[in-house]
Amino acid sequence: MDALKKGWFSELTDLLPGRCFSMQVEQVLHQEKSKYQDILVLKTKSHGNVLVLDGMVQCTEFDEFAYQEMISFLPLCSHPKPQRVLIVGGGDGGVAREVAKHPLVEAIDQVEIDDRVVEVSKKYLPFMAKGFDSPKLNLHIADGFKFMEEHVEYYDVIITDSSDPIGPAVSLFQKSYFELMKRALRPGGIVCSQADTFWGHLENATSMRKHCRDVFAKVGYATSYVPTYPHGQIGYALGSLNENTDFESPVFQLTQQQRKEMQLRYYTTEVHKAAFALPAFVVDAIEADECKD
Known part of the structure; x- marks a missing residue:
């Protein structure tokens, strides 16, 4: 206030x-x-x-879909059979809304530490919180770290919809968190985490990608435009246990009819491919980071 x-x-x-x-x-x-x-x-x-x-x-009612769709469909469409999905965070329900749309997803676990965010979102953000109504979803009010420790080699895709690296979300930006996600994945599993903006926060963005690179066989860093986020852009760090994963060429490609049936307003197969094209200064920062090893 x-x-x-x-x-x-x-x-x-x-x-x-x-x-x-x-x-x-x-x-x-x-x-x-x-x-x-x-x-x-x-x-x-x-x-x-x-x-x-x-x-x-x-999130805002004006542009939330740009973030929710991308953090969901980038990993889902990069996996050949994303049957079991875990969402960490996402108490507003937006990611659950999008993940439930994917036809190959059979079961979704969502673990959110703050039950008040869920309840407030249900009341004031129903356009997002309707994701909690999906019959595919099981919502758990719990600590994401402890929850994953109890689900070893269980999920095909893990999506971390965290707030910014302050308060309860700080631990979700550490290498130990990516190691924990790796143990919770089935063979060939994929993760996707909110990874800050490279405008003004380039060090944070490259750090998140490095955490992925240190833990997973294949990594990627993608972006989308979200006007109300810092600098109007947000990044996504992706990691796969399968070294043959090609994040830039989704295995599940949507037709225009499928996109419309899913009521997607931002994500398309073409946008997916383009999301991994990065400005030269970001590419240089990534290459410099990799040369440190």
């Missing part, structure tokens, strides 16, 4: 020094401090309902 001034919310945080993103607020729909984080839901003039955790915008 300290960031609400004269009818505007401004994303003021040390993670984004020297800049902020602001939205005009029509109404504060909800505000509380849960056991883990500050939760704020706003009705804004330009972006619809907005979820804010610890002062950082997590």
Whole structure:
């Protein structure tokens, strides 16, 4: 609430020094401090309902689909048979909504540590929280680390939909987390994690990719445009236990008819392929990082 001034919310945080993103607020729909984080839901003039955790915008009604679809379908369409999927985080329900659309997915476990995010999302973000209604989904309010320790070689795909590296999400950006995911995967399994933006956070982005590279046989780093995220762009670190995985050429390719039936608004097979094309300065940073080994 300290960031609400004269009818505007401004994303003021040390993670984004020297800049902020602001939205005009029509109404504060909800505000509380849960056991883990500050939760704020706003009705804004330009972006619809907005979820804010610890002062950082997590999703807006205006553009959430760009992130939810990409973090879901990049790994799902890179796996030949993604039957069992684990979602870590994603308490707003958006990733569950998208994963459930994939015809080869049979069972989804979702583990979210903060039950209040789930309940608040159900009330104020129903366009995303409807993902919790899928018969494929089993929701667990628990610690993701402990949950994966109990499910060794169980999943085909693990998707980590984390908030920014502050509060309860910090541990999800460490190498030990990627090692834990590896143990929870069946042979040929794939992971995909939110991996920051290379605009201003290039070190974080390359660090996430390095964690993948240190643990998995094949890695990739993809991006998508999300206007309300820092610098309008977000990255995804992908890793596969199968060294023959080609992230840039999805094995499951959608026809236009399938895309429309799934009600996808951002992801297409063409967008999937293009998502791995990176600017020269990012490629140079990745190559420099690999030369350190």
